[in-house]
Amino acid sequence: MKKFLIAGLGNIGPEYENTRHNIGFKVLDHLARSLEADFQTDRLGDIATFRxxxxxxxCLKPSTxxxxxxxxxKYWLEKEKIPVxxxxxxxxxxxxPFGTLRLKTKGSDGGHNGLKDIQEVLGTTQYPRFRFGIGSEFSKGRQVDYVLGQWSGEEEEALPPRLERSSELIRSFVLAGASLTMNQFNGT
Known part of the structure; x- marks a missing residue:
């Protein structure tokens, strides 16, 4: 049986819950709800499993x-014997731009500290990543405030269909593979 690890990146704690940087958690929460799966706290994160x-x-929401x-x-890849x-x-x-979806099978960390750490720990840039656009509507020197800031009212209203589209992308990745998924979803 094929197994997959979907790791949504974010920060734990109520102060981060509705921030742009936590879109990885938000996407996985939406996917799990749509499949009637629940997250359970386990080693190094919250895990939801389903078929x-x-x-x-x-699905992993790291607590690190x-x-x-x-x-x-790395822990969950090894524990579940899932290939990179x-x-x-x-x-x-x-x-x-906000809400744009992009799947890539490899690449640099693009300055993203979560991806940088994964790359260093796994020793490779050859792993699939799904980037959810949050835009760059911030003034010089305010990047940290922006990514750790709350969604605007307009963004909040636009999120539900983008979360649904994100869940569809993940299901396609699991069922059809990266190439077909990239063709169907990238840039939408």
Whole structure:
């Protein structure tokens, strides 16, 4: 049976819950709810497991904070015996307009500290990542405030259909693979 690890990046704690940087958690919460799965606190994070047409999916929300995500990702890949090719990391991206979805099978960390830590711990840039655009509507020197800031009212209203589209992208990745998923979803 094929197994997948979907790791949504974010920071734990109520002060981070509705911030742009926590879109990885938000996407996984939406996916799990749509499949009637619940997260349980386990080692290095919260885990929800379910099947999609015979494929086992483990969703991970690391409790290690964004900048130390690699430890949790590596632990769960090894524990569940999941190959890196079946890992999908869900994260925010400042370089994409709000709500834009982009799946890549490899690449640099793009200045994202969560991806940088995963890359260092796994020793590779050859793993799939799903970037959710959060835009870059901040003034010079205010990047941290922006990513750790709350969604605007307009963004909050636009999130539900983007979260649904994100769940569809993840299901497609699990069922159809990266290439077909990139063709269907990138830039939408």
């Amino acid at each position: 999609i047409k015979g494929r086992q999916v483990c 904070y964004m900048n130390r995500s690699g430890k949790a990702v 090719s079946n890992l999908l990391v869900v994260t925010d991206d400042l370089n994409l």
